Amino acid sequence: MMEKIFEVINSRAHQGWLMIDQNYKVVYANQSMCQWLAQEQVSFIGKSLLDALYKGKRRSLSGHFHGPLIETIAVGRELTKKECCLSVCGQHKWFLANTYLIPDQAGKVEYALGDYVIIDKYKLLEEKLDNINLSIIRSFADAIGARDSYTKEHSECVAELMLGLAQYMQLEQYNVGRVYLSGLVHDIGKIGIPEHILNKPGRLTNEEFAIIQEHPNIGASILDNINGFEDIANAVRCHHERYDGTGYPNRLSGETIPLFSRMLAVCDTFDAMTSARCYRQPFSEQEAVEEIKRCSGSQFDPDISEAFIEMLYYRDNIGELDF
Template identity: 50%
Template structure:
């Protein structure tokens, strides 16, 4: 990989991503970490750059039970890339551990030799506390649906995790009750569960949908709501999911309701969903920057989005709360 290309990737990660990122070379030496990673692990770049990742584990790759010390080390050792793996990992030179959602992948040269291992991290510590309060059977059902969708469309699974984090943070910023914060997080996790009923060729089409295909895609809020209503205790979440593509001006779907007739958490979900869609890369388009996405949210305030929620969301994104919720 040429230095210019490498630097371009680093700049993109630094400016676009709220996740923690680390890159190591084939010898496990750290060649890059972003600021979000340093905040998560409470360390500095100087602590890490040029040093072996294995120093965290006394130079070992596995514990006494033969388990690898984290997804990135396992990916480097086995060549198996990972997506949305939940892992409880230690902070820098500390016994304190935090729950992370981790993706890993490898960068190879033109001879397929591994040059770098890359991992991204999202803190899910507070989200795990929410999950522990829920009916474990219902949560397993939801996660099973999420994995089923992820098998057909990796973007949707990753997108749902990010939207859930945004919903969680926005709900806290709006000073909603503990129950509403929990509902907000869960609604983010399951808001696209109805895509399990959308044909795969439509779901993953690398381009603009035809009118007929868009009609099929617009069915996913209704399908998702119908699925969720069958799960004990999920009636409120089903209603939130049903209306997350309604518009404040009444021009959305599926019921074309407007203003405060749309449930509060659905109005919040519309903003969080749209923001993450804009800043995420798709096979048919490049992501926009955080600033560009925020400008679009402001532009669509009062038409697509509730103006009060849109304004609160923009303040939230510019606050330290967004780093705690989304990083």
């Protein structure tokens, strides 16, 4: 059987091929796959796939299996045209993968084999979002931008950070698109905040801050009226909740806060800290990272904080990684 398998592999060398055993050890990887994963073929074979690519973990922060081969071994089921993302040195590569179970002579599963074809992640994102009326969202964003150019620019930056974080966390592709949209519209409720408060250069009074605190609920109310945006509305409603339960509007804590909201909390704060405002100078990226570390476990989900900092480190190489 193995001879026939390798005949097929050799006839399709342009594809990536990867085989692991029941203990997730790499028993075969062709040259194409090693190049895509930035691995030396000789040293990669024999390594644990979990250790080589996934820090020893079978599942991502979102709870999904790390890659289709891991899932195939874990659940004993072949997968067809499974979309997956692999993060290599900060670069995110999207694949379509098929997996196959290979039994031993007694019929017991011995290996899992996967064939991989690179696909364009941005093309996938556009295809997944075809059925979502983005023009509505853009109209709201433009309306906010007409009143407050900072909020529009900030929202676009947060959306890009959310996209990078979602890909680094290896969320399913559909959720990558939802995460991006959540970032784009997270401050949409500021359209209901009086302009003199929104653009006040100095410190807000307690009364003014109470009004500002209404913007998550206002934004969620707007999005609740758009069919199919329920998860995004919920993300917007909860993005100022804190992991320790001292946030607003509902004082949620821990994992009762939606995943997208916990991601938003970190991305929103990072971009706010590193942006120049009329009343203060921007933080450097390293200073902002130190603040996120300090607030991990209180303001932020510690797992998401760690993933965000790792993503930045690989993307920008901003400094020594010490979490």
